[in-house]
Amino acid sequence: MKINLHTHTFRCRHATGTSEEYIKRAIENGIEVLGFSEHAPFLFPNSHQSLYRLPIEEAEDYFKELNELRQKYKDQIKIHIGFEMEYYPLYFNDMLATAKKLGAEYLILGQHAIYNEYPNGKYTTGQHQSTAEDLTEYVNCIISGIKTGLFTYVCHPDNIIANDDLAHYNNEMTRLCKAAKQYDIPLEINFYGIRDNRKYPDEKFWEIAGKVGAKVCFGFDSHDVASAFDAASIPVAEKLVKKYNLKLVEIPEIVNI
Numbered sequence: 001m002k003i004n005l006h007t008h009t010f011r012c013r014h015a016t017g018t019s020e021e022y023i024k025r026a027i028e029n030g031i032e033v034l035g036f037s038e039h040a041p042f043l044f045p046n047s048h049q050s051l052y053r054l055p056i057e058e059a060e061d062y063f064k065e066l067n068e069l070r071q072k073y074k075d076q077i078k079i080h081i082g083f084e085m086e087y088y089p090l091y092f093n094d095m096l097a098t099a100k101k102l103g104a105e106y107l108i109l110g111q112h113a114i115y116n117e118y119p120n121g122k123y124t125t126g127q128h129q130s131t132a133e134d135l136t137e138y139v140n141c142i143i144s145g146i147k148t149g150l151f152t153y154v155c156h157p158d159n160i161i162a163n164d165d166l167a168h169y170n171n172e173m174t175r176l177c178k179a180a181k182q183y184d185i186p187l188e189i190n191f192y193g194i195r196d197n198r199k200y201p202d203e204k205f206w207e208i209a210g211k212v213g214a215k216v217c218f219g220f221d222s223h224d225v226a227s228a229f230d231a232a233s234i235p236v237a238e239k240l241v242k243k244y245n246l247k248l249v250e251i252p253e254i255v256n257i
């Protein structure tokens with residue numbers, strides 16, 4: 001792997017190590033393009049902030065630090081600075097404006113919640129099965145995000161947990177994969193899911209992606225220094241690509257916002 005556009009920092013409070021350590025680890029392992037994609041900061045109504053995001057107060061420091069590191073290592077690696085962000089119908093324009101104002105170069109679409117997250121949202125990255133209604137809403141959000149043309153790729157599209165209605169799951173995920181294909185946006189096989197033994201990558205999903213012929217890409221989703229180059233997960237992801245005849249894009253094209 002030569003490019004990884006999915007990297008967090010200690011600033012989201014659930015990742016460890018310094019950004020410089022991540023960069024060194026990536027360089028040592030032959031990564032040529034490294035994208036930092038911290039959870040997008042956002043001030044919801046009532047000054048609410050989600051606990052897993054880059055705090056808005058630290059957003060400037062995030063860019064300042066990474067810009068300095070970009071300069072320091074410019075002869076060894078190309079660094080991009082962006083965000084992982086959801087598509088929430090109610091807040092998308094404001095979230096996008098915030099990201100642009102802060103100086104984000106690119107966005108990856110990681111849908112971690114539905115129903116606009118706050119005040120009455122529901123997290124989809126969990127242990128609980130989704131209802132049919134939740135799954136439809138999740139797919140609607142991702143498709144709306146895809147249609148903006150502003151996202152470089154879709155992170156862990158398979159992180160929502162299916163319920164027993166597999167026909168509904170198949171229909172909805174086919175809809176998602178067809179939209180990704182139509183708008184030519186890759187779907188990410190997420191390495192955090194592999195190394196952390198999560199419910200994703202979900203083979204049910206990748207079977208559908210293979211049938212539809214959507215493009216796929218790899219993302220380390222680094223949350224610690226070791227996973228700034230997650231060597232052990234590469235063969236697992238490659239096996240999925242082979243098994244479901246997935247169209248792997250080795251170098252995803254960055255969409256500048």
Ligand SMILES: [Zn+2]
Nearest residue numbers: 084110155156
């Ligand atoms: Zn994510």
Ligand SMILES: [Zn+2]
Nearest residue numbers: 006084110221
């Ligand atoms: Zn992530």
